[in-house]
Amino acid sequence: xDYKKIDKDNLTIHLINTSRFKTINVVVFxxxxxxxxDIVYGNLLAYNMVYSSKKxxxxxxxxxxxxxxxxxxxxxxxxLSGKLESFVFSLDFVNPKYTDSKYMKESLDYLKEVVFNPNxxxxxxxxxxxxxxxxxxxxxxxxxxxxxxxxxxxxYAKIMYDKTPTSYSSIPTLEELExxxxxKLYKFxxxxxxxxxxxxxxxxxxxxxxxxxxxxxxxxxxxCNNKKMSLTINHKYKDEVIEKQESLHFNQSKxxxxxRLIDMSDHELNHVLRIYNTILGTMNDSILFNIVRExxxxxxxxxSYVTKYNPSLTIYAGINKDNYxxxxxxxxxxxxxxxxxxxxxxxxxxAKKTINTYLNNYYxxxxxxxxxxxxxxxxxxxxxxxxxxxxxxVTIDEVINLNKKIKLSTIYLLKGDNN
Amino acid sequence: xxxxxxxxxxxxxxxxxxxxxxNVYLYPTNKTKNFYISISVNYGANILKYKKGKKEVNVIPGxxxxxxxxxxxxSENKEISERINSLGSLANAWTNYHGTNYNIFGSxxxxxxxxxxxxxxxxxxxxxxxxxxxxGIIGEEIDxxxxxxxxxxxxxxxxxxxxxxxxxxxxxxxxxxxxKITAKSLNEIYSDYYVPNNTFxxxxxxxxxxxxxxxxxxxMDKLNLKQKKLPKLVKKKEKDSVRIxxxxxxxxxxxxxxxxxxxxxxxxxxxxxxxxxxxxxxxILSCNFSASSKLFEKYKNENIVxxxxxxxxxxxxxxVLMISATCDDANVFINNISKDIKTLDLTKNDFERKKKIFxxxxxxxxxxxxxxxYNICVSILMENKIDYNEYSTINNMxxxxxxxxxxxxxxxxxxxxxxxx
Numbered sequence: 001x002d003y004k005k006i007d008k009d010n011l012t013i014h015l016i017n018t019s020r021f022k023t024i025n026v027v028v029f030x031x032x033x034x035x036x037x038d039i040v041y042g043n044l045l046a047y048n049m050v051y052s053s054k055k056x057x058x059x060x061x062x063x064x065x066x067x068x069x070x071x072x073x074x075x076x077x078x079x080l081s082g083k084l085e086s087f088v089f090s091l092d093f094v095n096p097k098y099t100d101s102k103y104m105k106e107s108l109d110y111l112k113e114v115v116f117n118p119n120x121x122x123x124x125x126x127x128x129x130x131x132x133x134x135x136x137x138x139x140x141x142x143x144x145x146x147x148x149x150x151x152x153x154x155x156y157a158k159i160m161y162d163k164t165p166t167s168y169s170s171i172p173t174l175e176e177l178e179x180x181x182x183x184k185l186y187k188f189x190x191x192x193x194x195x196x197x198x199x200x201x202x203x204x205x206x207x208x209x210x211x212x213x214x215x216x217x218x219x220x221x222x223x224c225n226n227k228k229m230s231l232t233i234n235h236k237y238k239d240e241v242i243e244k245q246e247s248l249h250f251n252q253s254k255x256x257x258x259x260r261l262i263d264m265s266d267h268e269l270n271h272v273l274r275i276y277n278t279i280l281g282t283m284n285d286s287i288l289f290n291i292v293r294e295x296x297x298x299x300x301x302x303x304s305y306v307t308k309y310n311p312s313l314t315i316y317a318g319i320n321k322d323n324y325x326x327x328x329x330x331x332x333x334x335x336x337x338x339x340x341x342x343x344x345x346x347x348x349x350x351a352k353k354t355i356n357t358y359l360n361n362y363y364x365x366x367x368x369x370x371x372x373x374x375x376x377x378x379x380x381x382x383x384x385x386x387x388x389x390x391x392x393x394v395t396i397d398e399v400i401n402l403n404k405k406i407k408l409s410t411i412y413l414l415k416g417d418n419n
Numbered sequence: 420x421x422x423x424x425x426x427x428x429x430x431x432x433x434x435x436x437x438x439x440x441x442n443v444y445l446y447p448t449n450k451t452k453n454f455y456i457s458i459s460v461n462y463g464a465n466i467l468k469y470k471k472g473k474k475e476v477n478v479i480p481g482x483x484x485x486x487x488x489x490x491x492x493x494s495e496n497k498e499i500s501e502r503i504n505s506l507g508s509l510a511n512a513w514t515n516y517h518g519t520n521y522n523i524f525g526s527x528x529x530x531x532x533x534x535x536x537x538x539x540x541x542x543x544x545x546x547x548x549x550x551x552x553x554x555g556i557i558g559e560e561i562d563x564x565x566x567x568x569x570x571x572x573x574x575x576x577x578x579x580x581x582x583x584x585x586x587x588x589x590x591x592x593x594x595x596x597x598x599k600i601t602a603k604s605l606n607e608i609y610s611d612y613y614v615p616n617n618t619f620x621x622x623x624x625x626x627x628x629x630x631x632x633x634x635x636x637x638x639m640d641k642l643n644l645k646q647k648k649l650p651k652l653v654k655k656k657e658k659d660s661v662r663i664x665x666x667x668x669x670x671x672x673x674x675x676x677x678x679x680x681x682x683x684x685x686x687x688x689x690x691x692x693x694x695x696x697x698x699x700x701x702x703i704l705s706c707n708f709s710a711s712s713k714l715f716e717k718y719k720n721e722n723i724v725x726x727x728x729x730x731x732x733x734x735x736x737x738x739v740l741m742i743s744a745t746c747d748d749a750n751v752f753i754n755n756i757s758k759d760i761k762t763l764d765l766t767k768n769d770f771e772r773k774k775k776i777f778x779x780x781x782x783x784x785x786x787x788x789x790x791x792x793y794n795i796c797v798s799i800l801m802e803n804k805i806d807y808n809e810y811s812t813i814n815n816m817x818x819x820x821x822x823x824x825x826x827x828x829x830x831x832x833x834x835x836x837x838x839x840x
Contacts, residue, residue, distance in 0.1 A: 020450055022782050067711055094783060135722060135725055146568050251565045285493070285500050295494075297553070297554075301559075301563065319559065354509065355507070356507050363451065364450075364786075416566070
């Protein structure tokens with residue numbers, strides 16, 4: 001695999017040349033600092049731009065065109081990560097050596113059409129399709145309350161991350177949706193190219209450097225913002241523990257427990273915490289899995305994850321509401337066990353090896369590779385082998401001592417009251 | 420070992436049938452640092468009654484899945500669990516209607532992992548205490564699936580469409596079912612179905628095929644298991660009609676979810692190969708209901724649906740075509756689809772274009788060793804064979820045959836499930 005970064009005045013191109021995959025991926029990122037008012041535009045724009053375009057001005061036409069290109073697909077999303085928001089347009093298509101060389105140019109033209117030639121007339125997105133997309137988003141908003149994991153995750157984040165960017169869901173509210181129209185949306189669309197956003201284009205696959213000229217040409221005349229941005233949120237968590245419960249008609253209850261991470265160094269956040277989290281909640285024989293699920297039969301799913309850019313650790317479990325108190329007590333015990341040298345030592349070497357297996361997966365995963373190079377624009381990201389070396393240097397004492405920097409912050413229960 | 424080449428992509432699979440009847444499939448590649456090992460058994464939730472000699476055994480729904488939990492019972496086998504952890508590997512298992520798969524994903528010492536997986540599979544200790552302890556965990560898993568509206572509606576609709584089929588039960592069963600499961604009932608199934616001639620091993624990843632093959636031979640020689648006659652599956656005859664044609668389920672939703680299922684006897688189609696039939700039917704549905712179809716455009720423009728998708732399921736002698744929708748007004752959708760389903764069409768252009776999507780999927784599925792393992796496993800469980808020329812199979816599908824299938828479709832046996840507020 002060869003990586004080459006090409007800095008231009010108006011965009012940064014990341015060329016990852018590899019024959020590892022049978023697909024070619026081109027991903028365009030528009031990034032700027034998070035603004036909660038953009039969430040609604042993010043959703044409307046991401047949906048509108050792939051629903052139709054000026055040339056392929058119906059859903060049928062754009063879908064047929066993708067199918068003609070051997071299922072080439074342009075997908076779009078609006079996402080929040082740390083302090084930043086991004087519009088992402090991703091093209092994937094089969095390496096033309098398996099189909100026909102003409103599909104390279106035609107697939108790139110398809111991406112260009114979606115990004116630069118939206119279905120707009122008189123400075124407005126096509127009203128008919130705008131309203132269809134609006135209905136789709138209303139349906140998405142209404143669906144939140146029938147998806148217990150999504151609902152609980154959103155409500156937990158609101159409490160845990162208290163008005164910081166992480167506390168917002170990328171799904172807008174109905175009120176926000178009503179405040180926008182197709183004209184305002186087009187005005188916002190134009191900001192993608194007026195210097196408000198940093199623009200990155202990642203290309204991964206078996207390609208030659210001629211693709212750089214095609215991409216440069218695609219973005220000719222476009223302005224971008226090259227101001228340095230950071231992902232990390234300096235969230236001042238409150239000292240007291242916030243506990244909240246609410247009920248909906250589900251069979252199972254969803255429990256989220258949030259721990260704030262206090263004054264961790266980069267080494268602790270990137271290396272020590274990774275081992276801590278693996279031992280506590282992600283490996284086969286993790287402490288949470290063993291104590292809560294296997295020894296006490298209280299749940300089917302349980303685990304933990306780290307939110308790196310708003311430093312926190314979250315434990316989640318699907319439980320029966322009658323076992324709430326007992327589960328909380330056991331989860332607290334599991335976190336306490338992370339200070340116990342005997343417990344940590346038992347799993348320490350295995351956790352490192354499990355992480356090594358996960359890290360190997362990087363080489364097999366298109367998205368991980370693209371995101372690594374993209375994220376490097378905003379923070380120092382170690383390459384996978386340096387990361388592996390540094391994780392392998394972590395000591396048992398470092399993991400045990402980390403427990404002093406982890407404090408309970410939020411307990412949220414979505415009670416399933418179907419019984 | 421026999422070497423097979425997957426057409427067009429130049430990927431190799433080696434296969435071998437051992438003297439005890441177990442089949443082995445090896446896919447070596449140097450494009451990854453990891454490996455994926457699985458052992459699968461052709462025993463899933465579709466077996467609810469079987470006969471051995473004169474004895475008839477009634478299987479409690481959810482047993483195949485429960486057995487999976489007890490075979491992959493790592494917390495009860497600390498020694499194996501610690502060895503897997505010490506290699507940094509991840510062990511898992513899944514069950515569907517057609518089979519059960521036990522797997523290990525790792526990157527350190529494939530041979531040791533392979534032996535551990537075989538140890539897990541062949542050294543079970545299923546006792547009453549551990550079975551009772553597992554009921555709480557599986558009960559939570561059942562509740563989790565029931566809270567997933569889409570999956571709940573699927574299982575309800577299948578149950579409504581069939582009179583006496585395995586799909587009348589979910590793979591995990593109900594809480595009331597698993598209460599009846601005992602160590603004795605699970606051990607009996609294990610003894611009857613977890614036999615070499617009903618089992619196959621797949622290894623994908625970075626390894627030497629001779630070394631892996633030798634280890635499997637040595638392990639099986641030491642185990643000295645013999646081929647065993649498999650019990651005879653007892654099935655009731657299914658009727659062409661649907662059992663329940665309409666069901667409403669109450670959910671606190673502003674819009675509606677609908678699943679519209681059509682049950683068709685397979686004998687109406689002159690195709691013996693389920694895989695090919697599935698391809699043709701998927702293309703017909705996709706041409707008429709996907710984003711590139713006129714009907715989709717119409718339904719979206721007239722606000723009849725916000726979302727619409729289709730699926731093809733083959734359940735024993737029947738095909739189930741399923742159309743799922745999210746819509747503002749379920750009645751409007753049901754009225755429209757009931758009329759439009761009878762006017763399906765297919766142009767040659769559309770047919771040829773849709774084939775390209777399947778060809779893309781065939782090519783790109785070789786990018787990931789987990790996908791490769793899964794596709795091999797599902798092919799064997801569902802079709803009992805692997806199509807190494809699937810590229811040509813897809814390419815050679817012809818328009819006239821598709822039209823013949825389209826004309827054979829009958830829409831008399833319909834069942835609908837929908838939400839109401």
